Amino acid sequence: MNLENKKAICIMSGGMDSTLGAYMVKDMGYEIIALHFNYGQRTEAKELSCFKNICNALNISSSYVLDLDFFSKISASALTDKSIDVPTSGLGDGVPVTYVPFRNGIFLSLSAALAEKEGAEIIAIGVVEEDSSGYxxxxxxxxxxxxxxxxxxxxxxxxIKIYTPLVHLSKSQIVEHALKLNVPLELTWSCYKDEDKACGVCDSCRLRLNGFKLANTKDPIEYQ
Structure with a gap:
């Protein structure tokens, strides 16, 4: 397939998974249109900063940042409601309180509208099924x-094809693949709670740290 002028919408949170996905899309020869959402999450400022730094690392010339302030009004999630504590006792059963109701469905819907505008053929999203928090x-x-x-x-x-290259990977496999593609993991952020140093105890930090441990390599970001 001739990929000249082929475009891909990459939903990029600033996290490790979506960043690897973007690098994989670039490796496939697509022109990346980066898309980031501010939705009132606790680490919104940090995630936006990471997104911008990753776009620079990828030399992305076209990017969008969309502000979705309604999530704080309609969702009962620890990520968007600071009256709900982010769990730090490890992964439990069922859907955790960090789940933001239908967030990825909303993200994909908006991405589809952008894909139509830009003439993009794929939407890349870094969802992970097997090693996720049960979302x-x-x-x-x-x-x-x-x-x-x-x-x-x-x-x-x-x-439109929704591209999910990580959906059946474990976190350790994601780390290993990212290292092979020279993904700047030091620019990524996973913590649900904090923006200065990662807490190391929320579900997302635990999954990330365990992935690096199983991959026998050190996480380059700083933890408390």
């Missing part, structure tokens, strides 16, 4: 249904 909007079945819905709800000539 229902990170599953392959959900992504497949969203892809079908997006293509039913857009112009006939619009053919």
């Amino acid at each position: 229902p909007d990170c599953t392959e079945s959900f992504i497949s249904a969203m892809e079908k819905s997006i293509n039913l709800g857009t112009k006939d000539e619009t053919k």
Whole structure:
């Protein structure tokens, strides 16, 4: 396939997973249009800073930052409601309180609108099913249904593929793959709680640290 002038919308949070996904898309020869969402999350400023630094590292010339202030009004999540404590006791059963209701569905819907505007063929999102925190909007079945819905709800000539290269990888495999592609992991952020130094005890930090441990390498970001 001739990838000249082929475009991809990359949803990039500033985290390790979406950053690796963007590097994989670049390695495939696509022109990246970077998309970041500010949705009132606790680490919003840090994530935005990481997103900008990663875009610079990838030499991305086209990027969008969308502000979604409604999440704080409609979602009961520890990520957007500071009256709900971020759990630090390890992963439990069921969907955790850090789940933001239908967040990825909303992100993908907005990405689809942008893809139509920009003429992009794929939307890349760094969802991870097997080693995630149990979020229902990170599953392959959900992504497949969203892809079908997006293509039913857009112009006939619009053919969008949702690219999820990490969906069946473990965190250690993600770390290993990122190292092979020389992804600047020191620019990424995963912590749910803090913006200065990562807490090291929230679910996201635990998953990240365990991934580096199993990959037999040191996480380059600073922890408390």
